[in-house]
Amino acid sequence: MSNPVLHVWPGRWGLISLDSHCLAAALYLQLTIPGHFSVAECTNPDVSPSGKLPFLTDGMHSVSPLASIIKFVSRRRLGESASDSGTYLVNNLDVELTAHERAQKAAWCAHIESQIGDLLGHAMYSMDVNWRELVHPTLASVLSIPQRYYVPGRIRETYKPRLEASELWDVPGEEAEEKPKFGEKKKEEPKEHQFKRVFQRERVLDKARDCLDIYARLLGQKRFFFHDRPTTLDVVLASHILLLVNPPYPDPLLKSLVTDSYPELASHARSVYSIAFPSSESYPALASHEQSSLRALIPSFKFPTRSSIARPEVAVEHGGVDILTWGWIALAAVGTVGFWFLNRPSRSLLYVGPEAEEEESEVLLDADEDDG
């Protein structure tokens, strides 16, 4: 029985992956089935069933994203002993939680993914200087040519609607202004822009404080949120906090807030990570992930839902290329091919052998003589 393979974005900044959900999946698997899975660094999310990383492959099964992976691993029996119910239970980090605690855990995880996920999205994709000098170059460095030229921008664009709805998009950073060219006088920033910038940063900080205060109070002096061992809640929070505090952000607005004002949350996250991976040797085995950058250029066109097709407003948000445009292009292509087929030239290529050539030349000579 082969071990499952977890496909994640490559690791950076001292972490096993540069994405919060990939990091959470790796932590969860390492805490539940250490040594029984391997990790494959993947840079093409299109091969995942959900179009996003992480995804887990186990024989013929392929599951994604995080919630489905956790469910799959929790119900998977290790080894050959299918009747070993003890092993079955060990795969679930939340097995010791009561029904009441499990209900609370579901709510807290949703809160982390939406609220702290937005803060993380803001730090990585919205703050211009962080994007320009850290996140974009990092993503470009892990991608192959030609994807490195357009995939980072597309990833950033997917976060835009969500962050705009949360009022966390387009907040200028401290060093966002461009350097003046040689001999060019530096333009003075209008006062109203300065005020706007300061107030926007304050608003982000207020939002972050409101959210992080809750977790600081919830954790209190405890090592973990429930009982004495990490649960899914600890893993999900740690994966988000680690990506806020570990990368060397050029504009460390939220990183400084967490490390200075909420050191207990930072140490909780590091504690969860060090329990899962006490040293770099404890990282799971690396599996190879065969991927061709040229194959990735052709979309796989997964049509998983009726809803995703039936939602016109989503299509409008993405550059105005709607289904009718694609239909028109397809129709034009079919029309061109059809026209060529119906009106193709009557010439055809024939192989003419040497004997036939001679015969043909004789016939041509006879014809010339007749004409003459």
Next chain:
Amino acid sequence: MSTTTTTSSFLILPAPLRAFLATFPLHTYPPISARPAHARPTQPTIWIHPPLSDLLSADVECLKWQAYIALRGVTGVRVRGDVKAEGGVGGRLPSLWVPVPLGLEGKEGGEGEGELLPAHLIPAWVDREKRMEGKEGGELEGYRDAEARDESRAWVALLEGTVHSALITFHPTSTTARISSIAATLTPPPAPLTGLASLFPPYGAHVPVAELELKYAEAVGALSERLGGDKWFLGSESPTPLDALAFAYLHTILHTPAPAGQLRTQVTRRVNLVAWERRVSGAVRAAFVKADEV
């Protein structure tokens, strides 16, 4: 002026063309007269997306505020469902017409002027109404303690994230789905249908349906478990904003017509949620009266 006159005298339309143009305009609508001041409602009136059957809006956002008003104990609020979203403040519904302005943003409140409030000012208006009655909500917003207030934030995120995503994905023709965007609701955001790495421009949203179903079932189970046999969520003695939000989602899921009905089944399997929704539904309906539609 003289130039115009001279020019016009040179340009004489041919008779057939003149006859053709004389037929326009084809129809002239009568002028719309502004409503007289005395026709302004004297009672607070909430503008909502049209209800499915009676007084409660088919849109979760509108229903949430209706439930909030009702559960805070304000009664006699009129309901209008004939106003388009563009007519609301900021192009959104709900909006609340109040006969006495709140007096925020430097405006002086005066009798007879009235003011149209956006949704986020509804709590301030309710607070004023309750202050007049001598009842005020404290810092705990009606929750038992600070811990319960913190926990309420998590349940709000669960409802507005997981349950909302499921609602707009599985009921794509509902009012809520028409005015919501899945790309702005899901975290992490969905990948484009055409993929991230392909040469094709990004199009559509690849919604992870299986995961949404899984998380939705877990969310409804968690809600049922947390409510238990309590009168209100989180063991509060009186209704809280979380109760208003939970009611809005449960009512919408239970009463929105859907061919498949996966969402409804998850709720109907939990007896306590169905009974709670039915009880709160009666209380919310009682707070509203139908306005005469203009």
